[in-house]
Amino acid sequence: MPLLRQLKFAFRSTDILSVGQPGVSPGEFVIQPAGKMPASPTAETAVLLRVARELLRANGAPRIAAELRVEWNSRLKTAAGRADYRQKLISLNPRLSEHPAEIDRTLRHELAHLLAQFRAGRRRILPHGEEWQEACRDLGIKGERRCHNLPFPVRRYVARFVYRCPNCREKFPRVRRVRRAVACLACCRAHNGGEFDARFRLRLVSSSGGL
Known part of the structure; x- marks a missing residue:
């Protein structure tokens, strides 16, 4: 049955590769894990927010790009991330600090939810339906799975x-x-x-x- 952390892990300012840099295609933005962990998680969050906003603008969604917020949420236990379209908010699981290569993919996964709903307007769409899959392709994660396979602790729920x-x-x-x-x-x-x-x-x- 599908059921519907401030973090001391950060990126250096050079950890965003953008258009015009070697190995980066037009319209592509890539986050690379830093070799060291800077003291300020706020700076790291700002990097993620900047990347996310650039991706949204590159895909024709400047309005939600301007409103977007990114946070680390310690209340997320088994989910890698969560997207809230009404609040224009992406929440990431601080346990991703143990899997830094997954941060960029997770950010795009959640961005795809926002982009898909933005394109759909008031029409209701399935969380991981065709619209989301198309948004994933446009954000550079074609074939993205609906669920991650990271070794996060699993909490068992009983349907009451x-x-x-x-x-x-x-x-x-x-x-x-x-x-x-x-x-x-x-x-x-x-x-x-x-x-x-x-x-x-x-x-x-x-x-x-x-x-």
Whole structure:
């Protein structure tokens, strides 16, 4: 069932390769791990933010580039990163400091979520659907997997609530009780252009604590 750290690891100012440098294609930006760890995590975050904004501008999304923020979030445990389109925020797992070569890829992976939703406008899209895959290609990570395989500690969750779509009867196990109106995306896409439709609102059918 798919379930929906300030960091003392940084890059030197020379760790961004940009257009015109050897080995870099037009429109390409690459982060290279630093040989030493500078004292300021703020400087390292600024480097990541600059790269991310350049990538978005190069792909026709200057508006969200201007609003974008990048942070290291110690609350991320098993996820390498997270993208929040409403807040224009990319959160990265500080454990990536143990896998520096993965920082650039993870940044682009999360950027692809923002870019895909920007292109889709108000239309709802699947988190790792065709739009996201296209954005990954445009950001230089063609064939990107939806999940990482980094050796982060795995936390086991038990689904305590089960919801069901009244139309297609598909079941949706959840760890926590759903507190807002949530509808079956497949049915909304099939019958209402991907927009929320109360006809397909998920209904609680079972709970470990009783209904």
